[in-house]
Amino acid sequence: MGRWEPGASGRLREAALDLYLERGFEQTMVADIAERAGVTARTFFRYFTDKREVLFDASAELEKKSLAALEAAPATASTLDLVATALDATVDIIGHDHELARKRHVVIMANSDLRERELIKLAHMSAALADGLRRRGIGDAEASLAAEAGSAVYRVAFQRWADADDDLDLRDVIRRSFAQLRALTAPN
Structure with a gap:
């Protein structure tokens, strides 16, 4: 999994939205979003403070x-x-x-x-x-x-x-x- 790869923020946002639609917001974990985006959970937190911020950042x-x-x-x-x-x-x-x-x-x-x-x-x-x-x-x-x-x-x-x-x-x-x-x- 890459760190600080170009486009990580956009990939995280897209992965999160897709997962929220597939599973529901509550059922989606940060680790799921990071995995779908091809980055680590730690990288997720470099861009967003929590999974809600994907929607409100x-x-x-x-x-x-x-x-x-x-x-x-x-x-x-x-x-x-x-x-x-x-x-x-x-x-x-x-x-x-x-x-x-x-x-x-x-x-x-x-x-x-x-x-x-x-x-x-x-x-x-x-x-x-x-x-x-x-x-x-x-x-x-x-x-x-x-x-x-x-x-x-x-x-x-x-x-x-x-x-x-x-x-x-x-x-x-x-x-x-x-x-x-x-x-x-x-x-x-």
Whole structure:
């Protein structure tokens, strides 16, 4: 078994997702994942702190990228446009591999502890976006409401994208979902 071989992280992620789908999350051990990926369990722990992190290790990168996009957005952008810009930036990380995202989603939805962890991750992201909006001078209530609305749009768009059989583009689905939200709130 190789140590620090190129692509070990990706192989570990793929092996874990395949095993989670085959056996279930609870029934899959780190040693099983490492063996399937052709590395040692010790190598697994160089990349991931535990078997849950295979599913959630991109959270910090998502937050960093979305906040950078929020900060770089034009000063004239509306609050909701700022949130849309921040969420749009996450697509570069999660939207490039539809099949991987679909597998991840299936695994998470099949396990209540993982669903809870996913919701906590989304709540953390929403709080970070609200803080980013406040740093741009947006009031507390407006920042919180816009970030929570953005979180809801993201959840709905991601679910729609993950469940789609065709090659939908996540960025397009998020943008259409924001358009639907705006249509819901527009005066008749």
